[in-house]
Amino acid sequence: MGEAPAPVRALSAAPKIPLALGGLVLAALVLGAPLVATPYLLRILIMTFYGAYLAQSWNLVGGYAGQFSFGHATFFGLGAYATALLFAKGGITPWLGMLVGAILATGAGVFIGFLSFRYGLRGPYFALVTLAFAEVCRIAVTNWRALGGAMGVLIPLRQSLGTLQFSEPAAYYYIIVAMTAGISMLALVLERSRLGISMEAVREDVDAAEALGVDTTRTRLAAMGLSAFCTALAGTFYVQFFSYVDPHLAFGIDVSIAAILPNIIGGTGTVLGPLAGSAILVPLGEWMRAYLGGYRGVHLMVYGAILVVAIVFLPRGLVGAVRRWWGAKRP
Amino acid sequence: MLLLLGQAAVTGLLTGAVYALVAVGLTLIFGVMRVVNFAHGALLMLGMYAAYWFHVLLGVNPYLSLPVTFILLFALGAVIQRGLLQPILAAPQHNQLLLTLGVMLIIENLALFLWSPDFRTLRIGWLEGAIPLGALLLNKPRLIAFAGALVLTAALYLFLTFTELGRAIRATAQDRTGASLVGVNVTRINTLTFGLGAACAGVAGALITPYLYTAPQVGHVFLLYGFVVVVLGGLGSFTGALAGGLLIGIGESLGAALLPGSLKELVVYLIFILVLLFRPTGLFGVPHRG
Numbered sequence: 001m002g003e004a005p006a007p008v009r010a011l012s013a014a015p016k017i018p019l020a021l022g023g024l025v026l027a028a029l030v031l032g033a034p035l036v037a038t039p040y041l042l043r044i045l046i047m048t049f050y051g052a053y054l055a056q057s058w059n060l061v062g063g064y065a066g067q068f069s070f071g072h073a074t075f076f077g078l079g080a081y082a083t084a085l086l087f088a089k090g091g092i093t094p095w096l097g098m099l100v101g102a103i104l105a106t107g108a109g110v111f112i113g114f115l116s117f118r119y120g121l122r123g124p125y126f127a128l129v130t131l132a133f134a135e136v137c138r139i140a141v142t143n144w145r146a147l148g149g150a151m152g153v154l155i156p157l158r159q160s161l162g163t164l165q166f167s168e169p170a171a172y173y174y175i176i177v178a179m180t181a182g183i184s185m186l187a188l189v190l191e192r193s194r195l196g197i198s199m200e201a202v203r204e205d206v207d208a209a210e211a212l213g214v215d216t217t218r219t220r221l222a223a224m225g226l227s228a229f230c231t232a233l234a235g236t237f238y239v240q241f242f243s244y245v246d247p248h249l250a251f252g253i254d255v256s257i258a259a260i261l262p263n264i265i266g267g268t269g270t271v272l273g274p275l276a277g278s279a280i281l282v283p284l285g286e287w288m289r290a291y292l293g294g295y296r297g298v299h300l301m302v303y304g305a306i307l308v309v310a311i312v313f314l315p316r317g318l319v320g321a322v323r324r325w326w327g328a329k330r331p
Numbered sequence: 332m333l334l335l336l337g338q339a340a341v342t343g344l345l346t347g348a349v350y351a352l353v354a355v356g357l358t359l360i361f362g363v364m365r366v367v368n369f370a371h372g373a374l375l376m377l378g379m380y381a382a383y384w385f386h387v388l389l390g391v392n393p394y395l396s397l398p399v400t401f402i403l404l405f406a407l408g409a410v411i412q413r414g415l416l417q418p419i420l421a422a423p424q425h426n427q428l429l430l431t432l433g434v435m436l437i438i439e440n441l442a443l444f445l446w447s448p449d450f451r452t453l454r455i456g457w458l459e460g461a462i463p464l465g466a467l468l469l470n471k472p473r474l475i476a477f478a479g480a481l482v483l484t485a486a487l488y489l490f491l492t493f494t495e496l497g498r499a500i501r502a503t504a505q506d507r508t509g510a511s512l513v514g515v516n517v518t519r520i521n522t523l524t525f526g527l528g529a530a531c532a533g534v535a536g537a538l539i540t541p542y543l544y545t546a547p548q549v550g551h552v553f554l555l556y557g558f559v560v561v562v563l564g565g566l567g568s569f570t571g572a573l574a575g576g577l578l579i580g581i582g583e584s585l586g587a588a589l590l591p592g593s594l595k596e597l598v599v600y601l602i603f604i605l606v607l608l609f610r611p612t613g614l615f616g617v618p619h620r621g
Contacts, residue, residue: 297443304436
C-alpha cells in the first residue's frame with residue numbers, strides 16, 4: 001500500500017515517564033475501587049465500564065471502519081438471548097451460551113454486512129437497514145412464545161463460577177473491567193494492524209481505498225463480524241448481571257443508541273473516545289435518575305441536549321477537541 | 332371473509348394516506364438536505380398534542396385548529412433547521428441523523444415531563460359512528476383524516492410544481508451548487524423545506540388525534556413506518572412517498588386481518604429490508620442524485 005502519511009498523534013510527543021506513572025495510578029485506582037466504594041458507587045462503576053465496553057464494540061465498525069450501524073441491538077440481543085435461553089431452558093452454562101451467542105451474532109453481522117455492502121448501501125441506507133433488522137428481531141422474539149415472548153426470560157439464580165453468577169458485585173466489576181481493558185487493547189492493536197489501516201481507508205473514502213487495492217468488502221465484513229462478536233458478549237454480561245431479559249431490553253432501539261452515544265460524545269474511531277464518553281454519560285445519567293428521578297423524562301431530555309451540543313460544538317468528540325487544543329499549544 | 336378483507340383494505344387505504352403525508356415530509360427533507368429526520372415522529376406527536384389541547388382547553392374543534400398547528404410546527408421546524416441543522420450540514424451525514432435523534436429525545440421527553448405518559452383520547456360526539464359504502468363501513472374520523480391528508484399532499488405537490496418557490500426547492504434538491512449559482516438562496520430554501528416537512532408531520536398528527544390515542548412516544552411507529560414508506564417510494568421521491576404510503580397502509584391492514592399478534596409489523600419491515608437490499612432506489616425507480 002506504499003507509505004501512508006503518519007497520522008498526527010500529538011499525545012505521543014508527551015514525556016513517557018509521567019504518562020506511565022499516571023497509568024499505574026489509574027490502574028491502582030480502578031483495581032482498588034471495590035475495596036472502598038459503597039455498593040451504590042460500585043454499581044455505577046459497573047454500569048460505566050459496561051457502557052464503555054458496549055460503545056467500544058460499536059466503535060470497531062462504526063468508528064474505525066466508518067460503517068454507521070444503527071442496529072447493534074441485533075448483536076447484543078442475540079448474545080443476551082442465546083445465553084439466557086440456553087441456561088434457563090436447557091441448563092447449559094453461560095460459558096458456552098456466550099460463545100453460541102457471539103458466533104450467532106458474528107454470523108448475523110457478516111450476513112447483514114454482506115447484503116448491504118454487496119448492494120452498495122451507504123450512509124443513511126446502511127443505518128436504516130441495520131435498524132430494520134433489529135426491529136425484525138424484536139418483533140419476532142416478542143411473538144415467539146418458545147423464546148419467552150413479550151414476557152422475556154428470567155434466569156434462575158444459581159451462584160457459582162460455572163454459572164457465572166456471583167453474590168459479590170465486585171466479581172461483576174472485575175469481569176467488566178477486564179472485558180473493557182481487553183477490547184480497548186484489541187482496538188489499540190487494530191489501529192496499528194493492516195486490517196485497522198484498511199478500515200480507516202474505507203472510512204475516509206471507499207472508492208479511493210478500492211482503487212489502492214484494499215479489499216473494501218472483506219475489510220468491512222471483518223469489521224462487522226468482529227464488532228458483532230464483541231457486542232454479543234455485552235449481551236451476555238447484561239443477562240448475567242440483571243438475571244433478566246425481554247425483547248425490548250435486548251433488541252430495542254435504546255440498546256443501539258446506548259452503543260453509539262458515548263462514541264459521539266467522546267470521539268469515534270479513537271480508543272479513548274468511548275471510554276471518556278461513557279465515563280461522562282453513565283454517572284451523569286445515574287446522578288440525574290437519583291436526584292431528578294421524580295421528574296419523568298428529564299434525564300433522557302438532558303441526554304438529547306448533550307447529544308445536540310456535542311454534535312454542534314464538538315464534531316470530533318472530546319478526544320478530538322483535546323487533541324486539537326494540545327496540537328495548537330505545541331506547534 | 333371477502334368482506335372482512337375488503338373492509339381491511341379500505342381501512343388500510345384510509346390510514347395509508349396519513350402515512351403518505353408523514354412520508355412526504357420526510358422525503359422532502361431528505362431530497363433537499365440529504366438529512367434523515369429522526370425527529371419526524373416527535374413532530375407528529377406535537378401535532379397530536381396541539382389538536383388535543385386546543386380541544387380540551389379551548390374547546391376548539393380539532394379540524395379548525397389545523398391551520399394553527401400547521402403554523403406552529405412550521406415555525407418549530409424552521410427554528411430547528413436554522414438554529415441546529417444548518418451549521419452542521421457540511422459535516423458527515425450521520426452527524427445530522429444523530430442531531431435529529433437528539434432533537435427527538437428532547438421533544439419526546441419534554442412531552443413526557445409536561446404531559447405525563449398517560450394515553451389520552453378525544454371523544455367527539457358527532458364523529459362517532461361510520462358511513463356505509465355498500466357493504467363496507469367508513470369510520471368518520473378516518474375518512475376525514477384520509478381526505479385531509481390527500482388535500483394537503485396535493486396542495487404541496489401543486490406548490491412544488493407551479494410556484495417560483497416550489498421550483499427553487501426542486502432545483503435545490505437536484506443540485507445545490509447549481510441552484511445557488513442561479514441565485515437561489517439555498518439556506519432559506521433549507522429552512523422553508525424543513526418547516527414544511529415539520530408542518531406535514533404536525534398536520535398528520537392533528538388529523539389522527541380524533542381516532543387514535545395521544546401519548547409522548549406515539550411517534551415511534553409513524554417514524555419507522557415513514558422510513559419504510561420513503562424507502563419504498565425512493566428516498567427523495569414525492570409521488571413515490573404517496574404511492575408507498577397507500578401501499579403500506581393497505582399491506583399493514585391486510586396483514587393485521589390475516590396474521591396474529593403484532594406480526595403485521597414484521598411483514599412491513601421485511602418488505603422494507605427486501606426493497607432496501609434489492610432496489611435501494613425504491614420501487615418507483617428514481618435514480619440516485621449525488
